[in-house]
Amino acid sequence: MVSREDIQRLIHRPDTGRPILSAFLDMSVDATNKRHYTTFLSKERARFSELDSERATHEFTDIGAAFDRVAGWIDDGFDEANKGVAIYTEIGGDWLEAIQLPVPIQNRLEIAAHPVIGPLVEVVECNHSYAVFVVDREHFRMLSVVCGQVLADQRIETEPDEPRRHAVQAGGEAAKSYQKYKAEETRQFFKDFAAAAAEFCRRHRPDHLVLLGTDDNVKGFLPFLPIELQERVVHTAAAPVEAGAAAIVDRLAGFFAQHQEQREARAVEVLTDRVRHNYFATAGVQQTLELLQEGKVETLIVARDLHRAGAQCQRCGFFLARTDRECPYCGGELRNGVDVVEAMIRIAEEQEVAVGFADPAALAAVKGAGALLKF
Numbered sequence: 001m002v003s004r005e006d007i008q009r010l011i012h013r014p015d016t017g018r019p020i021l022s023a024f025l026d027m028s029v030d031a032t033n034k035r036h037y038t039t040f041l042s043k044e045r046a047r048f049s050e051l052d053s054e055r056a057t058h059e060f061t062d063i064g065a066a067f068d069r070v071a072g073w074i075d076d077g078f079d080e081a082n083k084g085v086a087i088y089t090e091i092g093g094d095w096l097e098a099i100q101l102p103v104p105i106q107n108r109l110e111i112a113a114h115p116v117i118g119p120l121v122e123v124v125e126c127n128h129s130y131a132v133f134v135v136d137r138e139h140f141r142m143l144s145v146v147c148g149q150v151l152a153d154q155r156i157e158t159e160p161d162e163p164r165r166h167a168v169q170a171g172g173e174a175a176k177s178y179q180k181y182k183a184e185e186t187r188q189f190f191k192d193f194a195a196a197a198a199e200f201c202r203r204h205r206p207d208h209l210v211l212l213g214t215d216d217n218v219k220g221f222l223p224f225l226p227i228e229l230q231e232r233v234v235h236t237a238a239a240p241v242e243a244g245a246a247a248i249v250d251r252l253a254g255f256f257a258q259h260q261e262q263r264e265a266r267a268v269e270v271l272t273d274r275v276r277h278n279y280f281a282t283a284g285v286q287q288t289l290e291l292l293q294e295g296k297v298e299t300l301i302v303a304r305d306l307h308r309a310g311a312q313c314q315r316c317g318f319f320l321a322r323t324d325r326e327c328p329y330c331g332g333e334l335r336n337g338v339d340v341v342e343a344m345i346r347i348a349e350e351q352e353v354a355v356g357f358a359d360p361a362a363l364a365a366v367k368g369a370g371a372l373l374k375f
């Protein structure tokens with residue numbers, strides 16, 4: 001699975017001056033258990049061969065070698081349990097990096113100066129990660145879950161004191177003090193669980209938390225979590241600690257899907273409402289791209305599968321969503337046919353601005369892209 005760290009690493013990969021082939025492949029199987037990426041790869045290979053027949057022979061050979069490396073990696077390195085993969089390799093170099101995905105991704109192949117990251121950002125933003133905590137008075141279970149997959153499963157067992165016969169039989173004051181003692185013991189366990197939870201979140205960086213257990217245990221445990229973790233709890237429900245990780249995640253499948261839909265709907269609602277009232281928001285690719293480059297964007301929202309070609313100034317690097325004779329800022333020469341949706345996503349990731357994706361129909365009112373602004 002891909003993480004935000006993977007995306008940052010790809011963005012900040014040192015430029016070697018060699019072009020990068022980025023291949024996104026749908027590796028899901030059809031009804032007859034077959035994968036179809038080979039057809040797509042051969043078509044793309046033919047397209048680039050034609051394109052390059054007029055170029056120097058060595059470049060042509062380098063592109064062929066890059067396609068061979070991609071095919072070779074799939075043969076040796078692809079884990080059949082996955083449904084998608086992003087493969088990056090240098091043209092004329094030997095660097096290759098592959099990121100496998102538990103979700104299908106649309107077939108796409110690009111050769112550009114940088115690794116293309118848009119499709120990976122979409123996977124990360126549309127499949128948020130969750131830490132699922134299951135708590136009772138004596139046990140604590142921690143799962144890291146993305147796309148219904150359990151990436152980590154950790155369990156804490158405590159050793160509670162067994163009731164001492166004399167204390168129970170003595171009744172009255174002795175029983176009361178035993179209850180008090182057990183309550184104090186639970187407090188201590190919850191404190192330890194909360195510390196483990198904080199450490200687990202530092203390591204796995206979940207976007208949201210889910211807390212499972214009986215109503216009493218959930219209510220009792222919650223205040224022990226640090227405030228910043230309490231605020232990230234998006235769902236609580238009953239679940240036995242003994243349940244298998246797969247069973248716990250299966251039961252949450254409905255919630256995960258609903259949560260994703262709600263987040264998307266809410267983002268679209270906030271954006272369209274702010275655009276309507278002209279309140280710290282902008283709409284349309286051109287305006288959004290411009291304000292992003294001015295560092296004014298707080299949250300970028302893009303329609304899934306949006307494609308838009310624009311231009312980039314060869315002198316100052318500025319992107320435009322339209323074609324023009326020269327750069328409106330510095331008069332420099334423009335290169336046309338640049339993927340400005342990728343540019344928007346890349347700029348947002350570079351600035352660590354939040355990126356959201358939504359249904360194209362839902363974003364029609366803002367012409368496919370918009371942003372909430374900082375100022």
Ligand SMILES: [Zn+2]
Nearest residue numbers: 313316327330
């Ligand atoms: Zn310029």
